[in-house]
Amino acid sequence: MFEKYNEKARRALFFARYEASKLGSRVIESEHILLGILREGEETVNEIFRRFQVKTEDIRREIEGERVFVERISSTAELPLSEESKKILAYASHEAESMLHATVGSEHLLIGILRVEGCTAMRILAQHGFDVYTVREEVLAIAKEREASQQKKELPFLSEYGRDLTALAAEQSFDPLIGREEEVDRIVQILSRRTKNNPILLGEPGVGKTAIVEGLAQRIIEGRVPIFLANKRIMALDLSLIVAGTKYRGQFEERLKGILKELKESKELIVFIDEIHSLIGAGSAEGSLDAANILKPALSRGEISCIGATTLKEYRKYIEKDRSLLRRFQAIQVNPPTPEQTQEILEGVKDRYESFHKVRYRPEALRTAIYQSSRYIPDRHLPDKAIDVIDEAGARVKLRRVRDTQNLRRLEQEIRQVVKEMKVAISDKDFERAVYLREREIELREDLERMSVATDETGVLEVTRHDIEEVISSWTGIPVAALQxxxxxxxxxxxxxxxxxxxxxxxxxxxxxxxxxxxxxxxxxxxxxxxxxxxxxxxxxxxxxxxxxxxxxxxxxxxxxxxxxxxxxxxxxxxxxxxxxxxxxxxxxxxxxxxxxxxxxxxxxxxxxxxxxxxxxxxxxxxxxxxxxxxxxxxxxxxxxxxxxxxxxxxxxxxxxxxxxxxxxxxxxxxxxxxxxxxxxxxxxxxxxxxxxxxxxxxxxxFNPLGERELRSVVDILLDDVNNTLSERGLHLEVSDPAKEWLLARAGVEPSTGARPLRRTIQRHIQDSVSEILINQHGEPVERIEVDLEGDKLTFHAGAQEIVIPSR
Missing domain, CATH: 3.40.50.300 (P-loop containing nucleotide triphosphate hydrolases)
Structure with missing residues (x-):
């Protein structure tokens, strides 16, 4: 039964039997297991109690204070487990398994106690602020810290300048990889080679090169790889961190040599270098080697396994020119997925975005994101641009909830105020005002009800096709609203x-x-x-x-x-x-x-x-x-x-x-x-x-030449433009038909000149004259100017004033 328990957990259970015997109990209860855990003093448990700022002596005194001493039983006697204690052990095994821990430890027993509702030990711990969810998170955090500390001791350089992708995959930090089976299989095949086992992924930005390597790390964790890859770890190297702070000559080479030494000694490691073209020239100074030349011998002899990723443009510009580096890598072309494949990818990752934004994506929203991003964002590639669109659409809808909350509070406050005023009106027998306020209350309640239209039955906001279109429009300035x-x-x-x-x-x-x-x-x-x-x-x-x-x-x-x-x-x-x-x-x-x-x-x-x-x-x-x-x-x-x-x-x-x-x-x-x-x-x-x-x-x-009828229409259009400009000053211009005919005749329009002379004529005889009128008013407001024809002269009436402007 206790084969999967580590030594500390077994000792804790031994101490639990001792505590039960000491307290005169005929069965091992939950509180005895807790006392056994505290007596054993496992480091993780002690750290948890320190983080909760609870002293173990206080817990012991509380438990012993609740027990009534009876006839002492020999400590060598075998005591059975109570039903609650059996549940604790079952829960502990389940917790260790769910955390992917190889053995059951004292920390799992502690979580098991907290999962048994109503037991004495759980009740005492709860009084000190312990709960199962927080303790579980603390156990995972402590385990992660210890693993990082241990890794830093074993791999000081790689821990400092890289990330363990397999560890991140075990924590489910990456989105699932949908499709790309062929590319992952090709990477595995190249890694299986004896020498030059270094694949390099080539593709445009956003097609999913890094995601493929993350998908390989997920496969390793899930055990869906050949035997030789089962215990491999993928370390992502950050070249910028290696170069950063290397003020003196030799510092960069020292760091890179240290990384190479760790990679050679740890055969289970595969190094991943994103933007691998940056190796060319990295860290080089006069008379020294750059990163690419330092790595070449190890890559050629197969002493290290390296996965690279870069774009086609950088590959041609940097890698292909260095023939000795080129022959050490095997290229894998990563093409953008088709719209159908992108649909599968979005279906696979949408749960992550729904959980993060607290929204739900409608099926047509995903289809719209793919179609419209393909059509209107041509300088980026699928699936990256489609994922970015649904991500921003989710953020936009999530922010709408904040605005809706503010509006709801405002409406509710306004309704309360209207109801209060209506009661006052009724008490004052002002029934006309009471009826008005009742109608106002109905309107406000209808507005309040309409604000919940964008949510489904569960109250979760939905991302619709319209939200996707708004994001595309904000990115590109293109009004891509559906053909409504x-x-x-x-x-x-x-x-x-x-x-x-x-x-x-x-x-x-x-x-x-x-x-x-x-x-x-x-x-x-x-x-x-x-x-x-x-x-x-x-x-x-x-x-x-x-x-x-x-x-x-x-x-x-x-x-x-x-x-x-x-x-x-x-x-x-x-x-x-x-x-x-x-x-x-x-x-x-x-x-x-x-x-x-x-x-x-x-x-x-x-x-x-x-x-x-x-x-x-x-x-x-x-x-x-x-x-x-x-x-x-x-x-x-x-x-x-x-x-x-x-x-x-x-x-x-x-x-x-x-x-x-x-x-x-x-x-x-x-x-x-x-x-x-x-x-x-x-x-x-x-x-x-x-x-x-x-x-x-x-x-x-x-285009046809303009006739006399069309030119008259042009005069009206040009005068409308003048009116639109004057309306900003609160001024309206009224031009009579005889005045319009005079302007048309004055322009001297011919088929060869078109309508352009009309604009000059209106500018000279109308706009210039209006300017003079406004100047002569000495700042007094003018709301209306009427233009008429008297003889061969235009007359301008501004209020009670009549001004005659001679023909120019």
Whole structure:
């Protein structure tokens, strides 16, 4: 029965029999076992009592004070265990097994006593603040401290500059490894070699290289490895700690030699070096060896086993150049998991995050995290970015509980105040106010009830798809809200919204709207930009204005528009400004004007104004963007353009449009006129750009010249802009129709000039005059200014004042 008990536990039970005999008991009770534990004086038990600040003599006196002395029994007599004592021994064995301890000790007997509710020993210990959970934690903490102290004696260098991954795996400090069976098996296979048994994991940041090594440590603890690995320990080496504080020559080499000596002497150790490329040059000084050269002989002869991990970029830059170091490692490629594999990984780790954040993840939240992080965070890799998304979403929802608690308290306090006032109103027979307060109470209670909607039946807050979308949006600035009914309705009305600001270009707006809807509904190719268009037409017809309004409609602000004036890129050497200068040239470190802007602002509208003025190499550069939705900059980094809208404007064919006149004059001639002019313009476009460039454009859109009706609408739009500016000063401007006609005539608008002269005319005759009026008021407030026409002059009425501004 006592085979699994260590010597100290057996002695404690022997002393328990002695104490029972001494106190005249015919059975060994719980209090006798406690006295036996105290008499034996095991170090762990003594340390626990010290931490609880309880003296063992006090416990002994209390137990002896409760016993009534009877006829003394011979100490050599065999005494049976009471039922409570049998339970204590059973619980002690269970505790030792659950803690993965090889034998049952006195500390386990102490926990066993605390687990038997109602026994005398448990009652006495409870009076001094002992409880089973705290004592269990203290036992584990003391065992860990002793193990670390023992390890530090055995492995002073590795204990100082490394971490025991197998010990951490035994404590369940790592998330479970889902999948990656092939990579772990490959590591085991390479470790089985006689020489050069050093695997190196290669993969992009975030694909799970370190997690694979942690998974191997978990396998070792669980016994799911071959016999030769069963007793191995994986030590993770921290190179920065080794280098830190080495002020004098030889200190670094001394530390590294000490680590090598411990690794050679302890054959059960496997060293893991994350970011192993940092070995190159680490600790080197003039005339001395770096860490890589110190380790090479031991690695080559198989005296130590080393697992490395690094990225492909650093591997090519550092490891491959050192051929002697390269041949000592066997490379294992770690590719990012597929979305399906990432789903399994998230399902496997979500319990940890649910427990930490005290939330619950809905299944659609995990799927959304994978899909949207893949789509909108292209510069990071699965599963790392998806795990980070659900982690932050859990934190966001957890913080909501704090805000909800504050709001609940505020509402409850307000309800109490309303009820109090209602009672006063009833006592004063003010029934009208009482009815009002009753309605207010009902409203507040409804608000109180609505605040619990986000929780499920158990009261646990849930992480939903919407929470994931909010995190993605905060990271990227991209409004990735799901296609809800209100957004779908907004997309359906896209033409109407754009036509409020852009007049006379119905064909263009209809074509653009169709392309945008295809992209937002996921019908178009997701690997290409949202849309790519060339706007053709005369100056001043609204090409740039359409770009501004699209930027505001799609991305929430006109500031998200990235504009390039292509007249600045007419020379061949200027093309490099878009993607960055090659290595060795001035400005290489600054990056490209296009690539850097898109990397920082991935969800934006890119406008290449007057594209025909750019050097032909610019069009060749854009081919990659238009077809694959990405571009390689001078650093070799891939910049993602899949969430951008690419617009190009050009004046090619402007003369043809103007010569063709306003389309739509003459019944039934609009379609024929449009097709005829469009064919001529496309022919001229093909003479300017290559076929492969034109074929990658979604649509070539020809803008019409503005007619008199459209120009009147432009006047209204420009005056609305002036009113919006004046409204910030609390001022409203009212312009009569005759005054608008006067402004239109004054502008002298022609088809070749477009609507731009109208802006100058309004600025000169309206805005300048309003400025003079405000100055002449000497600070007195003006709320309304009316503009009318008298003869050939504009008149401005500001309150009771009438001011005539002569024509300029």
């Amino acid at each position: 009914s209100e957004e779908a309705e907004r997309l359906l009305k896209m033409e109407d919204i754009l036509k409020r600001r852009v007049v006379g270009q119905d064909r263009s707006i209809n074509a653009i709207s169709r392309a945008i809807r295809r992209s937002r509904l996921g019908v178009s190719n997701p690997q290409r930009p949202v849309g790519s268009f060339i706007f053709l037409g005369p100056s001043g017809v609204g090409k740039t204005e359409v770009a501004r309004q699209l930027s505001e409609f799609l991305f929430g602000s006109q500031r998200t528009m990235i504009r390039f004036d292509m007249s600045e890129y007419m020379e061949k050497h200027a093309v490099s400004k878009l993607i960055g200068s090659p290595p060795g040239y001035v400005g290489h470190e600054e990056g490209g004007q296009l690539t850097e802007r898109v990397r920082r602002q991935p969800y934006s509208l890119i406008l290449f104004d007057e594209i025909e003025k750019a050097h032909p190499d610019v069009a060749n550069l854009l081919l990659q963007i238009l077809e694959d939705g990405q571009l390689t900059d001078a650093y070799g980094n891939m910049v993602d353009f899949r969430n951008t809208l690419v617009l190009m404007t050009s004046n090619i064919g402007s003369k043809l449009v103007l010569r063709g006149g306003r389309m739509g004059f003459g019944e039934g001639s609009e379609e024929a006129s449009f097709q005829r002019i469009e064919e001529e313009i496309l022919a001229e476009l093909r003479r300017t750009f290559s076929p492969e460039f034109i074929n990658r454009i979604d649509e070539v859109i020809v």
